[in-house]
Amino acid sequence: MYINPYLFILPRSPGQIVWNYKDHTQHELDLNYASRLTQLINNPDLFDTHNIIDTQLLNAGILTVSKIDNPHWGWDELSKIYHIGTQNIPCEYTPQNVHEWSRQYLAHCTEVLATSAPAKNRPRCEAAHRIELPDPGDLRDDSLINALRQRKTCRSYTGVAMTLNDVSTLLYLTLGYLRERDTDDDSIAEELGARRSSPSGGGLNACEGFLLVQNVDDIPPGIYAYHPDEHAISRVNPLPKSVLGQLLGGQHFINNLPLGLFITARFDRLWWKYGHSRAYRMAFVEAGHLSQTFQLVATALGLNTWLTGAFADEQVETHLKLEGSAEQPLFFVGCGKSDGQAMCQEMRDLLCEVQA
Structure with a gap:
């Protein structure tokens, strides 16, 4: 068993958020899940197919059956998280022609414009x-x-x-x-x-x-x-x-x-x-x-x-x-x-x- 190399853990009392920055998914862990994940990070061989927490961590992609290649990155981890974490815009459906794109984009803009826009200009000065x-x-x-x-x-x-x-x-x-x-x-x-x-x-x-x-x-x-x-x-x-x-x-x-x-x-x-x-x-x-x-x-x-x-x-x-x-x-x-x-x-x- 392996730990997914694309995880970022955020402390959020009373638990923690595990963010898969490559797949753009996140999971909130309580103390039991967080403690178990810590044990598995220390020793992945402790994985137990009869432990429901272990199987749920596996199903969530936090654990993986096979090792995921982690390409060499010449800078620090923060730049890697930023680069990979902003890749690949999630899109449920990719438009197949310009007509579909027009309808999809218009629907998006209509939804956005229905909400209050941030102030366009700075406050007017005296x-x-x-x-x-x-x-x-x-x-x-x-x-x-x-x-x-x-x-x-x-x-x-x-x-x-x-x-x-x-x-x-x-x-x-x-x-x-x-x-x-x-x-x-x-x-x-x-x-x-x-x-x-x-x-x-x-x-x-x-x-x-x-x-x-x-x-x-x-x-x-x-x-x-x-x-x-x-x-x-x-x-x-x-x-x-x-x-x-x-x-x-x-x-x-x-x-x-x-x-x-x-x-x-x-x-x-x-x-x-x-x-x-x-x-x-x-x-x-x-x-x-x-x-x-x-x-x-x-x-x-x-x-x-x-x-x-x-x-x-x-x-x-x-x-x-x-x-x-x-x-x-x-x-x-x-x-x-x-x-x-x-x-x-x-x-x-x-x-x-x-x-x-």
Whole structure:
């Protein structure tokens, strides 16, 4: 007898939950079942066909008659649980043609829209605390081709201030609800009507943005929430007392970056439409889309960019006032004037010293 290798045990007093993260099944065990499972984990040969608990554990797939191959995984168990646990969307019936898919998807959307949707926008801020951004500027017709060719990650910034107009253009084309697309498609439900320049899973626009302003004309330094429906920002907190690099995994070459954007995910929006944990992947996919859009727009504006997923989550949550909420930071991207170097001067000096 063998123990299923794809089990994850969660303590839930007065018992425990055994979750088979590969098959997406879970079982609640009381003290008797949990104690017996512990014995069998210690020694599977204790399995007794006359013990009803043993047979029920076998029937539940917690125990297996034959050994299940457990492929080598090069990272830790947590990443393996996440990857396998979000695979294979459960589907009772796979549509056989586009007509069946249309009916099935419409039924799903109708069921979702019958429930209360999470708030689409941030709470409206009082006019006194809101900074309305100017209209975004136009980019040259050939700017996309040039931006794709010129975009690069830079780690050496001059600290020169950015203009308010550039910030407005960046935010509108990255996270803004595009006014130009207000009449795009009259078949879209009102709750899902807002459109950005980047794709979003289910049209939910589950990602949001917080600006970290260090040196921007006409915007006092601080952390600001972006309101895409109003194309405005509101102050959330002052800048952290420690330098930016302390917050971003010790990457101090970025301390004088004039502008940064924390991309967050509103998990409650994803939970509302998609009940399966696979939707968690879509939050990161959407953050990636937005990050690339930000970088391309910044490059088209003549700025260089830098990005990272290395930051102190709990500290960032505190600075963004997101502690304990369903909105969480996923990624950081910033921009400013740079000398165009991929490495900071300190790293270049170190490389020269090592190679000497």
